[in-house]
Amino acid sequence: xxxxxxxxxxxxxxxxxxxxxxxxxxxxxxxxxxxxxxxxxxxxxxxxxxxxxxxxxxxxxxxxxxxxxxxxxxxxxxxxxxxxxxxxxxxxxxxxxxxxxxxxxxxxxxxxxxxxxxxxxxxxxxxxxxxxxxxxxxxxxxxxxxxxxxxxxxxxxxxxxxxxxxxxxxxxxxxxxxxxxxxxxxxxxxxxxxxxxxxxxxxxxxxxxxxxxxxxxxxxxxxxxxxxxxxxxxxxxxxxxxxxxxxxxxxxxxxxxxxxxxxxxxxxxxxxxxxxxxxxxxxxxxxxxxxxxxxxxxxxxxxxxxxxxxxxxxxxxxxxxxxxxxxxxxxxxxxxxxxxxxxxxxxxxxxxxxxxxxxxxxxxxxxxxxx
Amino acid sequence: xxxxxxxxxxxxxxxxxxxxxxxxxxxxxxxxxxxxxxxxxxxxxxxxxxxxxxxxxxxxxxxxxxxxxxxxxxxxxxxxxxxxxxxxxxxxxxxxxxxxxxxxxxxxxxxxxxxxxxxxxxxxxxxxxxxxxxxxxxxxxxxxxxxxxxxxxxxxxxxxxxxxxxxxxxxxxxxxxxxxxxxxxxxxxxxxxxxxxxxxxxxxxxxxxxxxxxxxxxxxxxxxxxxxxxxxxxxxxxxxxxxxxxxxxxxxxxxxxxxxxxxxxxxxxxxxxxxxxxxxxxxxxxxxxxxxxxxxxxxxxxxxxxxxxxxxxxxxxxxxxxxxxxxxxxxxxxxxxxxxxxxxxxxxxxxxxxxxxxxxxxxxxxxxxxx
Numbered sequence: 037x038x039x040x041x042x043x044x045x046x047x048x049x050x051x052x053x054x055x056x057x058x059x060x061x062x063x064x065x066x067x068x069x070x071x072x073x074x075x076x077x078x079x080x081x082x083x084x085x086x087x088x089x090x091x092x093x094x095x096x097x098x099x100x101x102x103x104x105x106x107x108x109x110x111x112x113x114x115x116x117x118x119x120x121x122x123x124x125x126x127x128x129x130x131x132x133x134x135x136x137x138x139x140x141x142x143x144x145x146x147x148x149x150x151x152x153x154x155x156x157x158x159x160x161x162x163x164x165x166x167x168x169x170x171x172x173x174x175x176x177x178x179x180x181x182x183x184x185x186x187x188x189x190x191x192x193x194x195x196x197x198x199x200x201x202x203x204x205x206x207x208x209x210x211x212x213x214x215x216x217x218x219x220x221x222x223x224x225x226x227x228x229x230x231x232x233x234x235x236x237x238x239x240x241x242x243x244x245x246x247x248x249x250x251x252x253x254x255x256x257x258x259x260x261x262x263x264x265x266x267x268x269x270x271x272x273x274x275x276x277x278x279x280x281x282x283x284x285x286x287x288x289x290x291x292x293x294x295x296x297x298x299x300x301x302x303x304x305x306x307x308x309x310x311x312x313x314x315x316x317x318x319x320x321x322x323x324x325x326x327x328x329x330x331x332x333x334x335x336x337x338x339x340x341x342x343x344x345x346x347x348x349x350x351x352x353x354x355x356x357x358x359x360x361x362x363x364x365x366x367x368x369x370x371x372x373x374x375x376x377x378x379x380x381x382x383x384x385x386x387x388x389x390x391x392x393x394x395x396x397x398x399x400x401x402x403x404x405x406x407x
Numbered sequence: 408x409x410x411x412x413x414x415x416x417x418x419x420x421x422x423x424x425x426x427x428x429x430x431x432x433x434x435x436x437x438x439x440x441x442x443x444x445x446x447x448x449x450x451x452x453x454x455x456x457x458x459x460x461x462x463x464x465x466x467x468x469x470x471x472x473x474x475x476x477x478x479x480x481x482x483x484x485x486x487x488x489x490x491x492x493x494x495x496x497x498x499x500x501x502x503x504x505x506x507x508x509x510x511x512x513x514x515x516x517x518x519x520x521x522x523x524x525x526x527x528x529x530x531x532x533x534x535x536x537x538x539x540x541x542x543x544x545x546x547x548x549x550x551x552x553x554x555x556x557x558x559x560x561x562x563x564x565x566x567x568x569x570x571x572x573x574x575x576x577x578x579x580x581x582x583x584x585x586x587x588x589x590x591x592x593x594x595x596x597x598x599x600x601x602x603x604x605x606x607x608x609x610x611x612x613x614x615x616x617x618x619x620x621x622x623x624x625x626x627x628x629x630x631x632x633x634x635x636x637x638x639x640x641x642x643x644x645x646x647x648x649x650x651x652x653x654x655x656x657x658x659x660x661x662x663x664x665x666x667x668x669x670x671x672x673x674x675x676x677x678x679x680x681x682x683x684x685x686x687x688x689x690x691x692x693x694x695x696x697x698x699x700x701x702x703x704x705x706x707x708x709x710x711x712x713x714x715x716x717x718x719x720x721x722x723x724x725x726x727x728x729x730x731x732x733x734x735x736x737x738x739x740x741x742x743x744x745x746x747x748x749x750x751x752x753x754x755x756x757x758x759x760x761x762x763x764x765x766x767x768x769x770x771x772x773x774x775x776x777x778x
Contacts, residue, residue, distance in 0.1 A: 060447075060449070061449065061450040061452070061650070062446060062447055062448055062449050062450060063441060063444055063445075063446055063447075063448045063449075063450065063458075063652060063656070064446030064447070065450070066441065066652075066653060067441050067446055070434060070437065070438050070441065073434055074434075075433060075434055075435030075438055076431075076433055076434075076435070077433055077434045078431070078432065078433050078434075079432040079433060079434065079436070079622075081432070087434075107645070108479055108645065108646065108648055109645040109646070109647075109648055110645075111642070111643075111644075111645035111647075112644065112645025112646070113645070115645065141642075142642060142643060142645075143639050143640075143642045143643050144643070145642065145643030145644065145645065148643050149520045149521070149643055149644070150520070245649060245650070251450075251650045251653065252648040252649050252650045252651075268514050269514075271482070271512075271513060271514045271516065272482075272513060272514050272515065272516030272519050272520055273482075273483065273516065273520070273644050273645055273646075274478070274479065274480040274481075274482035274483025274484070274486065274513075274516070274644055274646060275479065275480070275483070275644075275645060275646065276480075276482075277479055277480055277623040278616055278623050279432070279616070279622045279623045280623075281434060281437075281622075282437060282622065282653035282654075283653075285434070
C-alpha cells in the first residue's frame with residue numbers, strides 16, 4: 037500500500053503539468069516573499085512591532101471587525117476562540133459539524149487542553165443548516181461553522197441560510213464562530229465581501245496557507261472582548277513567538293497577489309470538475325464546486341486506480357493527485373484545490389489527458405469485469 | 408516614564424557600538440540563513456520531511472537522547488514535557504524555581520491549559536540546590552531546573568550539585584527536566600558536552616534564538632516515551648504547523664556558526680562585567696558570569712540613570728542597554744547577553760567609554776547628594 041502511494045506521489049512530483057495548487061511547497065516560496073521586503077525591517081517581538089500590528093489592523097479592516105490577532109495556526113486560534121466564548125457563557129458546550137477540523141485533525145485539543153464538550157451537529161454529508169441549530173440544547177456557548185466545509189468537498193450553505201443561522205444564534209445568545217480557513221475562496225460564490233460574511237459571525241478565523249498559499253499562520257478577528265484575551269491564551273499555548281514575521285510577511289505577500297484571483301480559481305475548479313465528471317466511474321463532490329476545491333470520487337479500489345493514474349501521467353505529463361484515500365462503497369477519492377497552476381496548463385493537452393484517463397478507466401473496469 | 412525608556416531605546420538603536428547581542432533582529436537575519444539553502448528544498452509538512460526529521464535526529468545526537476522534536480516555542484515544549492511526566496506519574500505536582508519562565512512569562516499556561524500544580528522550590532536569589540529537593544513532598548512528578556537561571560543573572564549550580572540532584576530524583580522516581588533555553592551557553596563553565604549535561608536529565612529543552620541567535624523555535628529531547636506523545640500534544644497546542652522550516656533552517660544555520668563561539672561569548676561577558684564593576688554604584692550579578700549573560704545593577708533610580716546612559720552613548724558611541732527596569736532598594740537594572748558584536752568593538756574606545764560612564768555616574772550621584 038505504501039509502495040502504491042509512493043508511486044502515485046512520485047508520478048505526481050515528476051509530472052510536467054500538475055493540475056492543482058499554486059506550485060511546489062519549497063523554500064523558494066518564502067525566499068520570493070522575503071525578496072519583496074527590505075532587510076532592515078525589524079522583527080516583530082512577542083506580538084508587537086511594525087511587522088505584526090499594521091498587518092493585524094489591515095486584516096481587521098478586511099474582515100470588518102474592530103481587531104485581529106495573528107496566530108501561528110488555526111488550530112490554536114479556533115480552540116482559543118471557543119474557550120473564550122465558553123468561559124464567557126459559563127458552559128463547556130460548543131457545537132460543530134462532525135467533520136470539522138477540530139473533530140478530525142486536532143487530537144482532541146479542545147477537550148484535552150480546554151475541557152470543552154463538543155456537540156456534533158448536522159449530517160456528515162452536508163453543511164450545517166438552521167434546522168440543526170433548532171435542535172441544540174440551550175446551554176451551548178458557541179456554534180462553529182466552516183465555510184466551505186472542506187471534508188465534504190467544499191460545500192457551502194446558501195447565504196440566506198447563513199443569515200437565518202446568524203439571526204437564530206443572536207436571538208438565543210449563542211456566539212457564532214466562523215472557521216474561515218477558506219473564507220476568501222468562497223466569496224465569489226456568495227458575491228459578498230469578507231466583511232459582509234464576517235458580519236454574521238462573532239469571531240472569524242482565516243488561514244494564510246490554503247488558497248492564499250502562504251507558509252503558515254492565521255488570524256482571529258472580532259471585538260476586543262475576544263481578541264484581547266486571545267493574546268493571553270496565545271501566550272499560554274506557546275504561540276506568542278518572539279518572531280512570527282516569516283509567516284506574516286509571506287501572508288501579506290501572497291494575499292496581495294492571490295486575493296484578486298479567487299473567482300478565477302473557482303471558475304477553473306468548475307471547468308476541471310466538469311472534465312472529471314465526463315470520465316468513466318468518476319464524479320466530483322460537489323458536481324459544480326462553489327469554491328476552488330472539490331473531491332474526486334472514483335468507483336474503483338485505490339489498488340486499481342493507482343496504476344491507471346500513474347500510467348496516464350506517464351503518457352500525458354499531467355499530474356492528477358499525489359495520493360488516493362479509500363472511500364465508501366469500495367471506491368477511492370482525492371481532493372483538488374485549484375491555485376495558480378491551472379491557468380497555465382495547455383488546455384488542449386489537458387482535455388486530451390482526460391480522454392486518455394477516461395479510456396484507461398474504461399479499460400481497467402472492463403479488465404476487472406473479465407476477471 | 409515611557410518617554411524616558413523611549414529615549415534610552417533610541418540612544419541604543421542609534422549607537423555606533425551596541426555592546427550586547429549578535430546584531431539587529433531584522434529580517435536580514437532570516438534572509439542570510441535562507442541564502443545558504445537551495446530554493447528547491449521541500450518544506451517540512453506537519454512534522455515530517457527532509458527539513459525537519461534529519462535536524463531532529465542531529466539534535467537528539469547532540470543532546471545524547473534517542474529522539475528530539477522541534478517545537479515553535481519553549482513555552483509549548485516545556486508545558487508538554489511537564490504534562491507528559493505528570494500524566495505518567497499520576498500526580499499534578501511539578502516543581503520549579505520561583506523565577507522560572509513558567510512562573511513569570513507564560514500567563515499560567517501550565518495551570519490554565521494543563522491543570523498542573525506547580526510547587527515553587529528554593530530561594531529566589533540563587534539556583535535550586537539538593538537541599539531544596541530534600542524538602543519536596545513525595546508526590547511530585549517532575550522537577551524542572553533552568554541552566555543557567557536567567558532571572559538571577561544566569562547563575563549556575565556546580566556540576567557536582569547537579570549530579571547529586573539528578574541522583575536524588577532518580578532514586579525518588581521524580582523526573583528531572585532541563586530548561587536548557589541557554590544550555591549551550593553554560594557548557595564552557597561546566598567543561599562538559601551538551602550530552603554529558605543532558606544525561607543527568609530525563610527531558611531536555613533547548614532554544615534556538617538565545618545565544619544561537621536564530622529566529623525562534625526549540626527542541627524537546629528524551630526517550631520515545633516522552634517524544635512520541637509530545638508530538639500529539641504539539642498538535643493539540645496548535646504547534647504542529649504545516650511548515651516550521653523558517654525556524655528550523657535558521658536554527659541550523661546559526662547553530663553551525665555560533666555553537667563554537669560559546670566560550671568566547673563567556674570570556675567576553677567576564678571582561679565586560681569587570682568593566683561594569685569598576686564603575687561607581689554599579690555591580691553585576693553574578694560578579695564573574697559563568698555564561699555569556701549577566702545582570703547589571705545600578706544604585707540609583709532609573710529616572711536618574713537613564714539620562715546618564717543616554718549622555719554617555721551620545722558622547723562615546725557605545726550603547727549599553729535599550730531599557731532599564733526598577734530593581735530593589737530604589738536602584739535599577741538591565742540584562743546583558745553577549746553575542747557576536749562584542750568581539751568587534753574597538754576595545755580602547757570601550758574602556759574609555761566606561762571611564763566616561765564612571766565619571767558621569769559619580770557626577771550624578773554627587774548632584775543627587777547636593778540636592
